[in-house]
Amino acid sequence: MSDLNPSRTLIYRPFAETDLPAAHRLSEAVKWPHRLEDWRFVLQLGGGIVAEDETGVVGTALGWRLGESHAALGMVIVSPERAGGGIERELLARALDGFGTRTVFLHAMPGREPLYAAFGFEPIDTINQHQGAAFRPPLISLPPGERLRPLGTNDGPRLAALASRAAGYERGAVTDALLDVANGIALDRDGELLGFALFRRFGPGHVIGPVIAPDALRAQALISHWLALNEGMFVRVDLPSDSGLSDWLDGLGLPRVDTVVTMARGATPARDPALRAFAIVSQALG
Structure with missing residues (x-):
């Protein structure tokens, strides 16, 4: 589903602990299995960005610094009602800015590889669930x-x-x-x-x-x-x-x-x- 109302005002800001319930609802909306406790665990290890409009949190991206030279990026979600409006791209850009020259890893969901490739990511492996x-x-x-x-x-x-x-x-x-x-x-x-x-x-x-x-x-x-x-x-x-x-x-x-x-x-x-x-x-x- 594409963004039905792209004129909504969007802000991007750091992910706060108080955003956890909204982030959990967002992951439920896209059928991810994470519990609220799973969100809390990954947030305590890193930080992130949220996209927010007048309805609430509509996008998330978390990142984790792994030593001085590596990092991981994940929990990248955009509300189905706001998909296709460039939110995911902006979340990625802002999250990656915080990693400097680190090597960054992520796991791409089906169909998302071209977007990540545009940011310089290359496939190195596949993970079977x-x-x-x-x-x-x-x-x-x-x-x-x-x-x-x-x-x-x-x-x-x-x-x-x-x-x-x-x-x-x-x-x-x-x-x-x-x-x-x-x-x-x-x-x-x-x-x-x-x-x-x-x-x-x-x-x-x-x-x-x-x-x-x-x-x-x-x-x-x-x-x-x-x-x-x-x-x-x-x-x-x-x-x-x-x-x-x-x-x-x-x-x-x-x-x-x-x-x-x-x-x-x-x-x-x-x-x-x-x-x-x-x-x-x-x-x-x-």
Whole structure:
């Protein structure tokens, strides 16, 4: 639907905490699953811009600085009644102005790639969204000497380091915030932390992510742990299409329901080749 009344007065201003209920209603209007608590979580890690007319908030864009050289952009929504009026473009321009020369990442919904390309973004990956409640978790055997264990109180810095190595840029602030709202499991070998997976409330159910591991087998073990503990619950996993796990999840009863494009503006990060993120935190935070 295009903007039926483009003459309405628009203002753009910083996103305030008091805007959360209006932003949540906006995401409901476009059929996004986020709870008000999910909005509050992502806002506490960054900031954003709202577009507002006399009816209230009609557009949002949030951004997150990830260290000194990278950033993420997400929660870009425009009211269906104001679509096509240039609001999304203006929100993007204003949000990006605050990032300077940082490399910026985002996940493009279907049909939005041309707009982001106009701002210098290029596709670098795709993310498959899997979800469901009728899954059948398998038992995955780990290599000798390795085990899964609950996260300890002193694991935080090591988790942040693993997440940052897998991404190629700073993920410490995001990881620390997740530990306040998520349960976690660690992959351990004689006290050495090899990987981890977090599990938290999101939308109508729960989400597994991030999942950081050296290889697909160990990632499967981490994911299977959470599935086995939560049979019959609605669970979501967002993972890179080249992770090698999409067909596996389909076979378990967690079908792929959507695919989005990861886009970046700036230099490609230097990831640690011995480690990777087999599932992301969210399509907003990466």
